[in-house]
Amino acid sequence: MKDVHKEVYDWIDEHRRNIVDFCSEFIEHRSITGEELEVQREFLLPFLENEMEWDEVDCFSLSKERERPNINAVLRGEGRGASLLINGHVDVFPVPRNQLPQWTTDPWKPIVRDGMLYGRGSNDMKGGITSALWAVKALMELGIRPRGTVALEAVVGEEAMEHQIGTTGATRRLLERGHEFQFCIDPEPTNCEIHTISPGSFDFEIVIQGKDVHDGERNLVLFPQRWGIPSGGAVGVDALSRMMGLLRLLEKKEREWNHRWRHPILGGGGHPRPDSQGVGCFSLNPGIVEAGTHFSAVPGYARAHFNCYHPAWIKHEDVLAEIGGLIDAYASTDDWLRERPPKLIKPNIVWPPFEVDVERRECQILAETWRNATGREAIFSGFKAVADVSFLQALGIHGVCMGPGDMLMGTHGPDEHVPIDHLIDCAKAFACFMIDLNLGE
Numbered sequence: 001m002k003d004v005h006k007e008v009y010d011w012i013d014e015h016r017r018n019i020v021d022f023c024s025e026f027i028e029h030r031s032i033t034g035e036e037l038e039v040q041r042e043f044l045l046p047f048l049e050n051e052m053e054w055d056e057v058d059c060f061s062l063s064k065e066r067e068r069p070n071i072n073a074v075l076r077g078e079g080r081g082a083s084l085l086i087n088g089h090v091d092v093f094p095v096p097r098n099q100l101p102q103w104t105t106d107p108w109k110p111i112v113r114d115g116m117l118y119g120r121g122s123n124d125m126k127g128g129i130t131s132a133l134w135a136v137k138a139l140m141e142l143g144i145r146p147r148g149t150v151a152l153e154a155v156v157g158e159e160a161m162e163h164q165i166g167t168t169g170a171t172r173r174l175l176e177r178g179h180e181f182q183f184c185i186d187p188e189p190t191n192c193e194i195h196t197i198s199p200g201s202f203d204f205e206i207v208i209q210g211k212d213v214h215d216g217e218r219n220l221v222l223f224p225q226r227w228g229i230p231s232g233g234a235v236g237v238d239a240l241s242r243m244m245g246l247l248r249l250l251e252k253k254e255r256e257w258n259h260r261w262r263h264p265i266l267g268g269g270g271h272p273r274p275d276s277q278g279v280g281c282f283s284l285n286p287g288i289v290e291a292g293t294h295f296s297a298v299p300g301y302a303r304a305h306f307n308c309y310h311p312a313w314i315k316h317e318d319v320l321a322e323i324g325g326l327i328d329a330y331a332s333t334d335d336w337l338r339e340r341p342p343k344l345i346k347p348n349i350v351w352p353p354f355e356v357d358v359e360r361r362e363c364q365i366l367a368e369t370w371r372n373a374t375g376r377e378a379i380f381s382g383f384k385a386v387a388d389v390s391f392l393q394a395l396g397i398h399g400v401c402m403g404p405g406d407m408l409m410g411t412h413g414p415d416e417h418v419p420i421d422h423l424i425d426c427a428k429a430f431a432c433f434m435i436d437l438n439l440g441e
Contacts, residue, residue, distance in 0.1 A: 004144065005372060008431045011138045012424060019423055020117060023130040024110040027119035033091040036156040040069045040090060044154055048073050053140050060173070062165040070170040071154040074179065075136065081147030081438030082182040085397060087167060087388055088129040089158030092121035093412045102414035116417040124411045127418035128187025128403030128426070129154060135430035147438035151179060158388055161349050167388040171395055183362040184399030185430065186389045189411060191276045192422055194366055195383040195401040197266045198390065199281055199309040200353040202316045205345035206246065206327065210239030212293060212300030221298055233336050236298045240291035242337060243302035246330050250284050253326060257282040261311045266382030271358060275381035276406065283309050312353035320346065351386040356398045363400060366433050373428035
């Protein structure tokens with residue numbers, strides 16, 4: 001192990017308490033998507049300007065509605081080495097009122113329990129930003145300047161895919177100022193694995209129009225009647241029951257996809273050892289299902305709003321076409337739907353996938369710095385959601401997701417938390433990656 005690596009490890013270990021305190025204060029600033037002003041102006045910006053020694057700190061808003069500032073901080077390299085971009089989002093998922101009873105802690109008052117730091121945003125992804133920020137701070141405090149430029153973006157709007165006023169806009173601003181980047185790290189929660197690929201994602205809606213009728217007539221809707229008494233669709237049509245049949249068919253398709261679309265890295269893969277995420281990646285999630293207009297009427301309307309994850313190597317249009325074909329087939333089996341087929345409302349949000357070669361030089365260096373920092377083998381695997389790396393890739397900057405925490409640790413749900421050991425291990429690996437990226441060049 002190089003002496004400089006040991007200096008970095010020791011410094012980060014000595015500042016473990018400071019790192020946890022920083023992340024705790026970060027969490028205390030409620031930065032729900034759209035409400036990022038306070039955390040940026042009152043917390044991150046003063047820290048970057050007063051507690052660190054960046055060559056450039058740029059705070060700016062690209063939103064036309066209200067001030068939602070991004071922050072770009074740049075540490076210029078001492079030579080002509082490869083440049084690294086670190087990208088993280090400061091906005092966090094809200095805590096809905098009906099989720100609060102499921103929390104065993106106050107989501108906005110972080111606590112440490114059993115080696116975990118609890119609080120909304122701890123895992124997604126203030127913990128990751130903390131690790132990256134303190135990695136850079138370690139180098140600054142030790143007087144180590146990487147050969148290549150290192151830039152850190154703290155952006156807004158990721159949870160709502162507002163990349164134009166967040167990651168895309170912030171990165172273009174760096175590029176327009178003459179900076180170039182050969183690689184990026186997005187410290188999303190990956191259980192400290194190196195994620196080199198993600199699925200793509202898109203939403204869609206299905207609407208089924210039935211026929212409302214008083215629920216006292218439900219028996220006429222369900223059962224044939226003696227001659228002269230109307231029944232079935234002549235009386236009313238239960239849109240919810242038809243939606244439920246379609247949901248079961250889509251669930252079958254979801255299982256089929258996970259058998260059909262196999263990949264050595266993404267979804268039940270991992271290299272050179274299995275990942276920690278479990279099998280399955282490609283999904284049809286009916287996140288919102290609603291039906292009916294009144295509790296005492298047969299539901300004459302049903303709507304399901306889905307999010308779909310699909311392979312990086314399949315176009316979302318082709319996946320949507322398969323879903324459309326399945327809906328048409330289902331409608332053909334029902335007298336009512338044959339004449340009034342379900343309406344497929346196409347995506348409002350399309351999030352592209354990202355992918356980088358595992359054998360890429362930067363990926364292998366990152367794996368080596370992880371091994372040196374922790375004594376554990378690096379695992380290459382796939383991100384099971386979407387991330388801003390996709391939009392960086394669209395700008396010509398290839399990279400990975402790697403960060404503390406795991407989506408199983410309360411991401412978007414109750415009792416969100418991040419292991420403190422993850423914060424420390426990632427900070428060590430990130431700092432030494434900035435050093436090692438240009439060794440031997």
